[in-house]
Amino acid sequence: MTPYRSGGESFVLCVANQKLTSTDLYNIFFLSIFVMIERMSVGIPALIRCIMKVRKFSRDVLNHCYQRSADHGVLFYTDIDYLVFFTLFCVVAERRKIKVLKLVQMPNHIHHSSIARTKKQFTDFSRDCMSLFTREYNGAYGRLGPLMETPFSSAPKWGDKNVRTNLLYLDNNPVERKLVTSAEQYRWNYLAYGASKHPFSGKIVLRHASMPLRRALERVKLLKSDGRYLTYRVLRSLLDSISSEREKEQLKDFIIGTYSVIDHQAAMRYFGGYDQELIAARSTTGSEYDISEAFIGKDDKYYASFTDILLKEGLLADIHDVLTLSPDKKQELFYTLRRKTSAPGAQICAFLHLPVEIRH
Numbered sequence: 001m002t003p004y005r006s007g008g009e010s011f012v013l014c015v016a017n018q019k020l021t022s023t024d025l026y027n028i029f030f031l032s033i034f035v036m037i038e039r040m041s042v043g044i045p046a047l048i049r050c051i052m053k054v055r056k057f058s059r060d061v062l063n064h065c066y067q068r069s070a071d072h073g074v075l076f077y078t079d080i081d082y083l084v085f086f087t088l089f090c091v092v093a094e095r096r097k098i099k100v101l102k103l104v105q106m107p108n109h110i111h112h113s114s115i116a117r118t119k120k121q122f123t124d125f126s127r128d129c130m131s132l133f134t135r136e137y138n139g140a141y142g143r144l145g146p147l148m149e150t151p152f153s154s155a156p157k158w159g160d161k162n163v164r165t166n167l168l169y170l171d172n173n174p175v176e177r178k179l180v181t182s183a184e185q186y187r188w189n190y191l192a193y194g195a196s197k198h199p200f201s202g203k204i205v206l207r208h209a210s211m212p213l214r215r216a217l218e219r220v221k222l223l224k225s226d227g228r229y230l231t232y233r234v235l236r237s238l239l240d241s242i243s244s245e246r247e248k249e250q251l252k253d254f255i256i257g258t259y260s261v262i263d264h265q266a267a268m269r270y271f272g273g274y275d276q277e278l279i280a281a282r283s284t285t286g287s288e289y290d291i292s293e294a295f296i297g298k299d300d301k302y303y304a305s306f307t308d309i310l311l312k313e314g315l316l317a318d319i320h321d322v323l324t325l326s327p328d329k330k331q332e333l334f335y336t337l338r339r340k341t342s343a344p345g346a347q348i349c350a351f352l353h354l355p356v357e358i359r360h
Helices: 022-040 044-052 079-096 119-141 160-171 211-225 232-240 245-259 264-268 274-283 301-312 319-323 327-340 345-352
Strands: 062-068 099-106 109-115 153-157
Touching (some): 062 119, 062 160, 079 099, 079 109, 079 119, 079 232, 079 245, 099 160, 119 232, 211 232, 232 245, 264 274, 301 319, 301 327, 301 345
Antiparallel strands (some): 062 109, 099 109
């Protein structure tokens, strides 16, 4: 093997009729890196960033995807936000033929663990979901610009043990963030829907249902059969037409049950059933070592308390107004919430979409 010569000369590897040792392969790899640095005029940090962006993916293997909001602020403020994303996610998953075992929507990020045939299928699915949701979200609230951080993070999970650990990690995300005390109590990890079609409301008895609820159910079924997700306009119209809080919750459960593509049975088979998954979730939190998940504060219940304060005191007419307020007005609200809660400044900033520099 001839040595590499700098100054633009090519290096030649004479490998014909020779066996390469592990040392030879090691040298080839690092010589290639040095050539790239010299030829491309890039520094080592830039090269490392480039290498780190190469997405790991395994065909027909569970891949865990994690994506947070572009500014790391709160994304889902109300149930309508959660439902728009959920129905959109499910419609796109069907179109792209993605098998979904878990989906978790947290206030400022999402996780899903899914199986795809190709890396392109997997990345196209994520791209379609986020571009459609950004368009819906920005249009509904009058905001501009990117909504989600790119690129998203993902990691394949080989072997049953790693799959179980990942599924439990997603189940327990809301428990770790103190939103609930048990994983099945959280609506937006969809775990409870593996055992019931109406875990957060009650079975709909049509002869006892109001006419607005009946109409809403029919409209949801029609839109789903047409392959259309529920937009902000449609969801607001459906929920506003119903006066009973109980029936509103029944409609939300019905929407989730109608649109869901989550393969609960496939997920539960890794544990032996629903009850066994709950036992496992209560005994271990699961873990994720392949993806670095950033956290702001330790208790996401603060976000609901912020909403209560700002709406009950008449400081905002709609909680989504925080998305388009001026920086000065946001700063006023920051100090109000700082006085009235014990929340970390970073979480108040995330809720108001204020730059972190305000924290003090």
